[in-house]
Amino acid sequence: MHPDNIHIVLVGTTHPGNIGSTARAMKTMGLRHLDLVQPAQWPDERAEANAAQAKDVLAAAKVHDDLEAALQQAGLVIGLTARPRRWGMPALDPRDAAELAALESRRHSVALVFGRERSGLTNAELDRCHRLVHIPANPDYSSLNLACAVQIMAYELYRQKGESAVAADQAELATHEHLEGFYRHVEAMIELVDFAPHQPREVLMRRLRRLFNRARPEAGELDLLRGLFGDLERTIKRYQNGTK
Numbered sequence: 001m002h003p004d005n006i007h008i009v010l011v012g013t014t015h016p017g018n019i020g021s022t023a024r025a026m027k028t029m030g031l032r033h034l035d036l037v038q039p040a041q042w043p044d045e046r047a048e049a050n051a052a053q054a055k056d057v058l059a060a061a062k063v064h065d066d067l068e069a070a071l072q073q074a075g076l077v078i079g080l081t082a083r084p085r086r087w088g089m090p091a092l093d094p095r096d097a098a099e100l101a102a103l104e105s106r107r108h109s110v111a112l113v114f115g116r117e118r119s120g121l122t123n124a125e126l127d128r129c130h131r132l133v134h135i136p137a138n139p140d141y142s143s144l145n146l147a148c149a150v151q152i153m154a155y156e157l158y159r160q161k162g163e164s165a166v167a168a169d170q171a172e173l174a175t176h177e178h179l180e181g182f183y184r185h186v187e188a189m190i191e192l193v194d195f196a197p198h199q200p201r202e203v204l205m206r207r208l209r210r211l212f213n214r215a216r217p218e219a220g221e222l223d224l225l226r227g228l229f230g231d232l233e234r235t236i237k238r239y240q241n242g243t244k
Helices: 016-028 045-051 055-059 094-104 146-159 176-193 201-215 219-240
Strands: 006-011 033-037 062-064 074-080 109-114 131-133
Touching (some): 006 016, 016 045, 045 055, 094 109, 094 131, 094 146, 109 146, 176 201, 176 219
Parallel strands (some): 006 033, 074 109, 074 131
């Protein structure tokens, strides 16, 4: 595992004490990159108090206006969810997710995304994740503190230290930024050909996102598809203008 390529992303954190406790949990397990998306209160002395000896992690934390900005360079995005099933398949457990994250951290940035204390991540935010993780808990009382969830994942990542390897000749996977550009191109093509006009665009794009997020395409594969889209767009527009 490459700890410098692991980013813990907190979205819409309500209580600043949880940010401090997260920093402490991270430093205990050798992680140092903390990204905050629209924290309700920041900076705050309660965060520093809960961070204890991890104030350096807090000081280096990056604050983002939206999740999109926090994920720009991520090659793998893993979202934590309290719902054990989405996309028609079970979410990973923490150990399997940590193994995948450790493996891919040798090649590119990996983001572990944690949602709001009360409501978690929205559907739109989960749509931006390549994989989901569910931490099993007592079904009669499954409420898990945000910092505790981070601690569990950080511990599982620490266990992977030195245990993962990846072939040097594997092709580069598309980053989050690359995928988002592809999705914008797909939306433009859908509008151009008026594909599935009776299906809501949001639902259609969610289904397509799930398909490609699961597939984890290589950067070159997306470039190939976008090249094909470009040629199709030009051909369609020529016919629409009455030329060949």
